[in-house]
Amino acid sequence: MSTYCFTDEQVRELRLNPYVRKVSNKSITYTDEFRVFFVREYENGLLPKQILRKAGFDPKVLGDKRIKALTFRFKKMVARPEGAEDARKKNGQNSMATKNLTPEEEIQRLKHKIKYLEQENDFLKKIRFLDRKAQSAQNQKKSTRSSSK
Numbered sequence: 001m002s003t004y005c006f007t008d009e010q011v012r013e014l015r016l017n018p019y020v021r022k023v024s025n026k027s028i029t030y031t032d033e034f035r036v037f038f039v040r041e042y043e044n045g046l047l048p049k050q051i052l053r054k055a056g057f058d059p060k061v062l063g064d065k066r067i068k069a070l071t072f073r074f075k076k077m078v079a080r081p082e083g084a085e086d087a088r089k090k091n092g093q094n095s096m097a098t099k100n101l102t103p104e105e106e107i108q109r110l111k112h113k114i115k116y117l118e119q120e121n122d123f124l125k126k127i128r129f130l131d132r133k134a135q136s137a138q139n140q141k142k143s144t145r146s147s148s149k
Contacts, residue, residue, distance in 0.1 A: 004063050017056050028062075035074050042071065 005025045006014065014023045019034035030038075034055060041051040048071045049059040059067060101109065 004066070006061070010061050014057075014061070019055050019057075028066075030070070035077055038070075038074050039077075042075070 006023070008025070011023050011025060014020050014028060019031050019037070020028060021031050022029040037055065038048075038051050041054065042048065046054070048067050052059050052062065052067065062070075
């Protein structure tokens with residue numbers, strides 16, 4: 001990814017574009033519609049910067065590296081069986097799912113997490129105890145051998 005970051009003003013401007021799903025100072029997530037639009041226009045002979053201008057983006061704000069990367073990525077996406085749809089939705093990354101929880105569901109989720117972490121801590125305590133016990137037994141064997149010589 002590019003090390004170029006957007007200014008807060010550029011982020012605000014990009015958020016206004018209907019083809020932007022999400023934007024931060026470091027990245028942009030485009031809509032599925034924009035991906036299809038971009039590839040269709042590209043296949044019709046328009047250059048990436050022309051397509052971006054047509055879609056309401058300022059190519060200078062995006063930068064050449066980002067434009068080159070999105071062109072490559074979009075063409076590759078459209079060639080997949082699922083098309084231009086964002087594959088991250090279906091890859092088991094459901095971190096977004098926790099944002100829509102009711103307070104009761106959030107409490108249940110956090111209780112479960114606490115229980116899991118408590119079990120993990122207990123397990124680690126037992127491991128440390130067994131390690132110390134084994135180390136102590138080893139030291140006793142060494143001291144017994146050295147005193148018998």
